[in-house]
Amino acid sequence: MPRILIFSMIYGALSIAASAQNSSSSELFKSSVLIPVNSFTSGVEGPATDKSGIVYAVNLDHQGTIGQITPDAKASIFIELPGGSIGNGIRFDSRGNMLIADYINHNVLKVDMKTKMVTVFAHEPRMTQPNDIAIDNKDRLYASDPDFKNGTGRIWRIDTDGRVTFLDSLGTANGIEVSPDEKTLYVNASRKVWAYDLAPDGNVSNKRMLIEFSDFGMDGMRCDIKSNLYIARFGKGTVVEVSPQGKIIREISLTGKRPTNVAFGGKDGRTIYVTLQDQGNLEYFRVDIPGREWAMQRN
Numbered sequence: 430m431p432r433i434l435i436f437s438m439i440y441g442a443l444s445i446a447a448s449a450q451n452s453s454s455s456e457l458f459k460s461s462v463l464i465p466v467n468s469f470t471s472g473v474e475g476p477a478t479d480k481s482g483i484v485y486a487v488n489l490d491h492q493g494t495i496g497q498i499t500p501d502a503k504a505s506i507f508i509e510l511p512g513g514s515i516g517n518g519i520r521f522d523s524r525g526n527m528l529i530a531d532y533i534n535h536n537v538l539k540v541d542m543k544t545k546m547v548t549v550f551a552h553e554p555r556m557t558q559p560n561d562i563a564i565d566n567k568d569r570l571y572a573s574d575p576d577f578k579n580g581t582g583r584i585w586r587i588d589t590d591g592r593v594t595f596l597d598s599l600g601t602a603n604g605i606e607v608s609p610d611e612k613t614l615y616v617n618a619s620r621k622v623w624a625y626d627l628a629p630d631g632n633v634s635n636k637r638m639l640i641e642f643s644d645f646g647m648d649g650m651r652c653d654i655k656s657n658l659y660i661a662r663f664g665k666g667t668v669v670e671v672s673p674q675g676k677i678i679r680e681i682s683l684t685g686k687r688p689t690n691v692a693f694g695g696k697d698g699r700t701i702y703v704t705l706q707d708q709g710n711l712e713y714f715r716v717d718i719p720g721r722e723w724a725m726q727r728n
Contacts, residue, residue: 457714457715457716457717458679458715459681459714460681460682460683460703460712460713461712461713462708462711462712463498463702463713464498464502464504464710466710467708467710468489468490468496468710469486469487469490469496469704469709469710470488470491470492470709471706471707472515472706473487473489473704473705473709473711474488474516474517474518474649474690474704475487475516475517475530475561475690476519476692476702476704476711477519477520477521477722478694478695478702478723479521479527479726480525480726480727482500482694482695482696483499483500484711485497485498485527486498486702486704487517487519487529488516489504490506492515493509493514493515494507494509495507495508495509495510495527495529495540508547510529510538510547511547512534513534514531514533514534514536514538515532516529516530516531516532517529517530517531517532517559517560518530518559518561518562518649519562520562520563520564520722521564521722521726522564522568523566523568523725526541526542527540527542528562528564528570530558530559530561530562530572532559532560535559536549536550536551536552536553537549537552537570538550550587550591551570551587551591551592553593555595556572556583557582557583558572558574559572559573559585560572560574560602560603561603561604561648562587563605563606563607564607565607565611565627565631566725567631569587569588569589569631570586571584571586571596571605572585572586573603573604574602575600575603576601577601581598581600582598582599582600582618583596583597583598583599583602584596584605584633586631588631596632596633597633599616599623599636600618600619600621601618602616603617603647603648603649604616604622604648604650604661604690605617605650606651606658606721607627607652607721608673608721609652609653609655609724611627612627613625614633615639615652615658617647619646619647620641620644621638621640621641621642622639622650622658622660622675623636623639624636624639639671639675640671640675640676642662644665645662645663645664645665646662646663647660647661648660648688648689648690649661649689649690649691649704650690650691651692651693651720651721652720652721652722653693653718653719654719654720654721654724655673655718656672656673657670658671659671659691661690661691661703662680662688663687663688663689663706664686664687665686666682666683666685666686667680668680668681668683668691668701668703668714669681670716683712684705684708684712685703685708685710686707687706688703688705688706689706690703690704691703692722693716693719693720693721693722693723694720694723695715697719698719698720698723699715699716699717699720700713700714700715700716701713701715701716
């Protein structure tokens, strides 16, 4: 039986978990499983939430899909990407359009959420991927572009007209995020998180290291509204919270060991959803401060 048909059979049990994740009284910083193991492929990535609280992630049931999970933990395929595209990072712009890093075809795709029409927003053949994307309050995107085979990488800016601009070379650039005040661009590579000054025109300068870890790698990351970074520690099975001064605040243990990305959501923006490669599913935990991107969607 296809996995996608199994979801309705376990709906009742998942509703209990869903009620807990939306409760403001849930225990903070304690992770729970959101949907069953192997609901997604090992390519699960790119969690993002829309204004209604639906969570989206790539590769539900099989490669090339965008899955959606409702607030009551019911999962289904939202769209199939055309042309052999496979998504990675997902963000939403100020108009509610979904933007997807298509690492197979060197694209950023745009999805009209009402019609489900998928178009190529930006194409850059010089990219190896793109991998993850961040968005600022002017709807400009910033893309990480790792070349894992050669241990190199780059970061790019994609303007609102789809024009792509090279910003810098940076190891195996992976997780990427903009600070709440729009003045800093964070990018991680291998075991280091870097910070750049982000100018009003979208250019970067003054690269400096925010924090370095002695073990395990990193993947996707997001900021809360106080500029604290939540970073997926791939291989360690945790999400680490890091202050804007580069100090570890806490580390949240997960069931899975290979978290690929994180996103804020829930009714108050204080639920973090985590995609897990080794589990093929999502976990969630409650936090004390809402997420930056969740707050942006409500301004």
